[in-house]
Amino acid sequence: MIYLDNAATTFPKPREVLERMIDLYAAKGVSPGRGGYDCAQEADELVSGVRQRLCQFFGGDDPHRVIFASNATDALNLVIQGAVKPGGHVVSSQLEHNSVLRPLHHLRERGLIDYDLVPFDGQGFIDPDDVARAIRPQTQLVVLTHASNVLGTIQPIEAIGALCREKGVPLVIDTAQSAGVIPINISDWGVSALAFTGHKSLLGPTGIGGLVLSRSFEVQPTRFGGTGIDSQELIHTPTYPHRLEAGTLNILGIIGLMAGLDYLAAHGMESILQRERALARRLWQGLAELKRVKLYGTDRLDRRLGVILANIEGMIPADVGAILDGDFGIATRVGLHCAPLVHQRLGTGRAGGVRFSVGPFNTESEIDQAVEAIKKIAEFRRTG
Amino acid sequence: MRSLAGRDVFFDSEGFLVDPSQWSEEMAEQLAREIGISFLEETHWRVIHFIRDYYLQNGRAPLHRELKKGSGMPLMEIEGLFPGGIKMGARLLAGLPNPRTCGM
Numbered sequence A: 001m002i003y004l005d006n007a008a009t010t011f012p013k014p015r016e017v018l019e020r021m022i023d024l025y026a027a028k029g030v031s032p033g034r035g036g037y038d039c040a041q042e043a044d045e046l047v048s049g050v051r052q053r054l055c056q057f058f059g060g061d062d063p064h065r066v067i068f069a070s071n072a073t074d075a076l077n078l079v080i081q082g083a084v085k086p087g088g089h090v091v092s093s094q095l096e097h098n099s100v101l102r103p104l105h106h107l108r109e110r111g112l113i114d115y116d117l118v119p120f121d122g123q124g125f126i127d128p129d130d131v132a133r134a135i136r137p138q139t140q141l142v143v144l145t146h147a148s149n150v151l152g153t154i155q156p157i158e159a160i161g162a163l164c165r166e167k168g169v170p171l172v173i174d175t176a177q178s179a180g181v182i183p184i185n186i187s188d189w190g191v192s193a194l195a196f197t198g199h200k201s202l203l204g205p206t207g208i209g210g211l212v213l214s215r216s217f218e219v220q221p222t223r224f225g226g227t228g229i230d231s232q233e234l235i236h237t238p239t240y241p242h243r244l245e246a247g248t249l250n251i252l253g254i255i256g257l258m259a260g261l262d263y264l265a266a267h268g269m270e271s272i273l274q275r276e277r278a279l280a281r282r283l284w285q286g287l288a289e290l291k292r293v294k295l296y297g298t299d300r301l302d303r304r305l306g307v308i309l310a311n312i313e314g315m316i317p318a319d320v321g322a323i324l325d326g327d328f329g330i331a332t333r334v335g336l337h338c339a340p341l342v343h344q345r346l347g348t349g350r351a352g353g354v355r356f357s358v359g360p361f362n363t364e365s366e367i368d369q370a371v372e373a374i375k376k377i378a379e380f381r382r383t384g
Numbered sequence B: 001m002r003s004l005a006g007r008d009v010f011f012d013s014e015g016f017l018v019d020p021s022q023w024s025e026e027m028a029e030q031l032a033r034e035i036g037i038s039f040l041e042e043t044h045w046r047v048i049h050f051i052r053d054y055y056l057q058n059g060r061a062p063l064h065r066e067l068k069k070g071s072g073m074p075l076m077e078i079e080g081l082f083p084g085g086i087k088m089g090a091r092l093l094a095g096l097p098n099p100r101t102c103g104m
Helices: A015-028 A038-057 A072-083 A098-109 A128-134 A157-167 A251-267 A269-288 A317-328 A340-346 A364-383 B025-034 B042-058 B064-071 B075-081 B086-093
Strands: A066-069 A088-093 A113-118 A139-145 A171-174 A193-197 A209-213 A293-295 A307-312 A333-335 A353-357 B002-004 B007-009
Touching: A015 A038, A015 A251, A038 A066, A038 A209, A038 A251, A066 A072, A072 A098, A072 A139, A072 A171, A072 A193, A072 A209, A088 A098, A088 A128, A098 A113, A098 A139, A098 A340, A113 A128, A128 A139, A128 A157, A139 A157, A157 A171, A251 A269, A269 A293, A269 A307, A269 A364, A307 A317, A307 A364, A317 A333, A317 A353, A317 A364, A317 B064, A317 B075, A317 B086, A364 B075, B002 B025, B025 B086, B042 B064, B042 B075, B042 B086, B064 B075, B075 B086
Parallel strands: A088 A113, A088 A139, A139 A171, A171 A193
Antiparallel strands: A066 A209, A193 A209, A293 A307, A307 A353, A333 A353, B002 B007
């Protein structure tokens, strides 16, 4: 299989990540911080060490404010529901994934908040001025994707962070697509909270993700339970990170996350980014030459990740994906990509498009085969 | 709900049967005419029957590679055979329910 669905999850994972997970989980896979035995303490130290590394990796200012969650969606739910108050207003965008749109919709349906979604331009970018104009006195949060999961376009978060800081409104960013491939520094960028997932460019397993919060930003807990400390109290532990974590942590996932960070450190994030961009450029250029193939978003590939959305004129994307898979052994993601407003804006309606997303293990030959497959499909449809 | 092939049948907003057990060959022929196939030929039936039989036996539509092997045709040809393509043509005529995932 030629795997071009890395924006959904990177596959395969590096062998060293998988081996490290097995070895360390076999040795230290106990409940971290619970119990009085040495191994539990060592597991807790391992978890704390990963918090520190993630804090440093994302430019946070307090490792205690690295919160583990299941994935970016889970982390976004934690921060959105824990930071808005009744009567509040949120600014977000039409580029968002349902991980942001659905929590916001849910809160508005319950009559708790209102929100506005700023548009994106024909190239796939949000204008910081639109964000500034959408902020009201009641605005409690700005929530934006760092990079679109449909178009791959990287948003001007630094500029938006600066204006949010000036207006005193916390900025939350969704880095599901960018974490592990684009350098991020939330302290420098004026970001109050960052939601990440471990299983994409951070190269860890599914089921692990989290939040990195700045010291100045408070989030109320929205789930409660055991934290391993203050067990005599019925009130959930108020201090970070336990404030936003309940129940036994996913230590296997945390080990995988650590191994993913090790992999990135050893191979160089910049080097991986450049490699993926070169493959994306090859794919874009190949597809752009084909008749009846439409591409979306900017052709400035230095302003996007290795994510390319395409359609073949007159064909349903789901069928193109099925043919790519069944006849050519190429895995892509078709449809709406859980971002319906992006497709609404692009005019790709209910059917969506075919998303190709490259990863660290794709090759030039695989990209050429994908281009050739699309060429054959488009030509067959015309003559067949 | 609409009347088709002599019975009242429920369809969803995209034209898929809500209850696959209501399907009949006569119904498929009538639906085929509506999507621009005036006569269902042997190759059409081969695909329709494979999809339908597979669904009834396994409770799900065939995987892409299973469809290719079972029908004896590349998916590209199946797509070209039905004006609506694989999903909106072959699958719909075979009376399978609408796949809810946005990627199907």
